[in-house]
Amino acid sequence: AKSCSDEHAHDHSHAHQKRLFPQTQLTKPTRPLEWGDLNIIHTTDTHGWLLGHQHASFPEPNYSGDLGDFASFVQHMKQLAIEKDVDLLLVDSGDLHDGTGLSDGFPAGGIDAHDANQFIKQLPYDIMAIGNHELYDYINTWDMYTNFVPALGGKYLSSNVNITVFDVNKNTIDVPVGNRFRKFTTRKGRKITSLGVLYDFTGNDVNTTVQSVADMVKEQWFADAIAEEPDLFLLVGHMPVSRDNWPTVFNAVRAVHAQTPIIILGGHSHIRDCNQPDGRSMALESGRYMETIGWLSANLGVRSDVDSKNNISFNRRYLDQNRVTYEYHSQQNNHSFDTAQGQSITQGLLNLAKKYDLSMLFGTAPQDYTISRNPYPSNGSSLTLFINEAAPYSLTLNNTRANISNIMITNSGSQRFDIYSGTFDKNDQISASPFTDAFMFIKDLPLGVAQEVLPALNTAGADERRRRDLSEVLRVREREMEKRGYIDRRYMEWLDEMDRRHDGAVKRASHNSTLGYVTSDSCPGVGDDILHAPLASFDIPDFIGSDTPSLSNDTLIDLVFVDFIQEQLLEILNEVQNTTTYTDSNVASYTDVLSNAVLGLYAQHAWN
Numbered sequence: 001a002k003s004c005s006d007e008h009a010h011d012h013s014h015a016h017q018k019r020l021f022p023q024t025q026l027t028k029p030t031r032p033l034e035w036g037d038l039n040i041i042h043t044t045d046t047h048g049w050l051l052g053h054q055h056a057s058f059p060e061p062n063y064s065g066d067l068g069d070f071a072s073f074v075q076h077m078k079q080l081a082i083e084k085d086v087d088l089l090l091v092d093s094g095d096l097h098d099g100t101g102l103s104d105g106f107p108a109g110g111i112d113a114h115d116a117n118q119f120i121k122q123l124p125y126d127i128m129a130i131g132n133h134e135l136y137d138y139i140n141t142w143d144m145y146t147n148f149v150p151a152l153g154g155k156y157l158s159s160n161v162n163i164t165v166f167d168v169n170k171n172t173i174d175v176p177v178g179n180r181f182r183k184f185t186t187r188k189g190r191k192i193t194s195l196g197v198l199y200d201f202t203g204n205d206v207n208t209t210v211q212s213v214a215d216m217v218k219e220q221w222f223a224d225a226i227a228e229e230p231d232l233f234l235l236v237g238h239m240p241v242s243r244d245n246w247p248t249v250f251n252a253v254r255a256v257h258a259q260t261p262i263i264i265l266g267g268h269s270h271i272r273d274c275n276q277p278d279g280r281s282m283a284l285e286s287g288r289y290m291e292t293i294g295w296l297s298a299n300l301g302v303r304s305d306v307d308s309k310n311n312i313s314f315n316r317r318y319l320d321q322n323r324v325t326y327e328y329h330s331q332q333n334n335h336s337f338d339t340a341q342g343q344s345i346t347q348g349l350l351n352l353a354k355k356y357d358l359s360m361l362f363g364t365a366p367q368d369y370t371i372s373r374n375p376y377p378s379n380g381s382s383l384t385l386f387i388n389e390a391a392p393y394s395l396t397l398n399n400t401r402a403n404i405s406n407i408m409i410t411n412s413g414s415q416r417f418d419i420y421s422g423t424f425d426k427n428d429q430i431s432a433s434p435f436t437d438a439f440m441f442i443k444d445l446p447l448g449v450a451q452e453v454l455p456a457l458n459t460a461g462a463d464e465r466r467r468r469d470l471s472e473v474l475r476v477r478e479r480e481m482e483k484r485g486y487i488d489r490r491y492m493e494w495l496d497e498m499d500r501r502h503d504g505a506v507k508r509a510s511h512n513s514t515l516g517y518v519t520s521d522s523c524p525g526v527g528d529d530i531l532h533a534p535l536a537s538f539d540i541p542d543f544i545g546s547d548t549p550s551l552s553n554d555t556l557i558d559l560v561f562v563d564f565i566q567e568q569l570l571e572i573l574n575e576v577q578n579t580t581t582y583t584d585s586n587v588a589s590y591t592d593v594l595s596n597a598v599l600g601l602y603a604q605h606a607w608n
């Protein structure tokens with residue numbers, strides 16, 4: 001049976017309503033999941049996308065399920081696991097905050113993702129790990145610590161992340177946000193030791209602490225936690241499964257237990273990825289934004305097999321997050337699929353969307369604007385739209401500096417999602433640009449100096465990439481960028497590689513398949529559940545800037561930039577000139593308009 005994703009495909013003004021008789025045709029999976037004796041459903045980097053993706057143009061319908069649908073799916077799969085007499089675990093690798101109206105559209109006085117997280121709490125997660133987006137603002141970490149973690153009953157892990165709080169005597173103490181590790185026994189009696197590790201993130205707020213992964217594995221608690229041999233080490237964490245520090249954790253465990261099965265469930269780089277560190281382990285990463293649901297199965301066998309040295313048979317699959325996928329794999333139809341809990345979660349999310357007024361209309365976007373499916377700069381680029389059109393308008397509204405020429409700069413990673421033609425509402429605004437970053441400026445910079453900053457910022461990154469193999473110094477610098485949180489390039493590289501490797505232009509032109517992810521990872525066989533034509537992909541710079549004013553080089557102008565990049569921008573500014581040493585004291589607030597409001601203000605003005 002073909003089902004569809006979204007009855008609102010044709011009428012976005014009702015976008016935040018449940019889809020009963022969906023109309024968009026979605027391809028059914030071609031092959032059942034391979035079950036093992038231990039199975040895992042994996043989510044990561046959901047970033048508030050709990051009502052799924054609502055737009056009509058592909059690839060959006062691929063991801064049109066919602067958290068209620070997912071809860072129904074999990075419940076049916078749990079039942080199937082009982083019938084098959086196998087274990088099924090549910091795991092999340094972090095980043096619940098920052099991304100959509102449901103997480104970020106709260107009224108004044110609220111806390112990011114606090115309300116949306118009440119629905120996540122209802123799912124039967126066995127392990128959840130902390131992400132970097134739980135740490136950008138202390139209030140969010142505090143909310144996790146006081147409201148979310150207690151409800152999880154020891155299943156929320158933050159192996160290397162602490163929060164500073166007051167103890168009963170009003171002294172400050174550093175305590176783990178969640179638990180450092182969890183040992184538990186599955187329904188089938190398997191003993192599991194699990195961790196929840198965050199990559200070496202350095203952009204966290206004051207009064208939160210991230211210990212480096214290398215230091216974490218030297219801790220006594222770590223040695224104690226892994227000393228006893230379980231049937232499986234389940235290493236969960238917000239850390240990419242490739243090109244990051246999982247080997248540090250993996251090797252520390254392997255040093256003590258040479259043969260024990262290890263499963264790694266990572267996140268953060270927003271890609272679908274898989275590798276096998278050795279024959280008795282597998283590492284999986286399951287995308288982003290409720291687009292992908294990861295499936296990992298293993299045949300661990302009985303304890304005597306656990307002790308053996310044979311390779312373990314593992315399987316992984318990347319599921320598109322929609323009801324057709326869910327119904328197919330849980331062996332349900334459109335009438336039997338919804339569980340009472342699933343329906344109640346969906347209804348609760350819709351109520352929340354209403355309470356937050358997420359359908360509030362700013363205007364009608366005349367066309368699609370994409371982050372990387374159109375070249376930058378171009379008319380179809382959302383980066384061009386943001387920095388050349390929207391920011392120059394919105395940031396100078398009611399601004400005493402409006403008449404002074406300027407150059408505006410932000411990081412391309414500040415734009416998180418494409419803008420689709422048609423109604424542009426509060427939810428679309430927050431999804432496209434969710435961060436509440438402030439705009440700062442340095443006044444009286446000679447234009448000749450100011451115009452050198454953007455190319456220098458980008459050249460620093462580009463040179464690093466080009467010469468990655470040649471220079472350890474530059475590799476270290478790129479790593480520093482990633483530690484601060486600049487990871488977006490990994491996702492862009494992934495899209496780019498997928499387009500090139502799979503003849504994207506040819507596949508798209510043939511119209512034989514819908515647009516979506518086409519994954520090449522390092523695990524055996526095909527990982528994607530549905531075969532798609534890859535999305536178009538164009539290289540985008542790490543930093544974007546508004547047009548340079550046509551004035552003489554000695555004209556004094558304002559250099560306006562988002563505070564997220566302040567440290568780096570000052571470093572570069574001091575490299576491109578040596579007349580003045582610029583510090584934080586030269587920087588002032590440019591406007592009260594935060595980055596998440598820029599597109600809405602512009603849409604009200606230009607799209608009505």
Ligand SMILES: O=c1ccn([C@@H]2O[C@H](COP(=O)(O)O)[C@@H](O)[C@H]2O)c(=O)[nH]1
Nearest residue numbers: 132268413414435437485486487488564
């Ligand atoms: O205040 C902020 C915080 C983050 N960003 C951008 O987000 C990514 C990190 O997000 P992940 O989901 O962890 O990849 C970072 O690279 C920044 O580009 C921001 O712009 N402002």
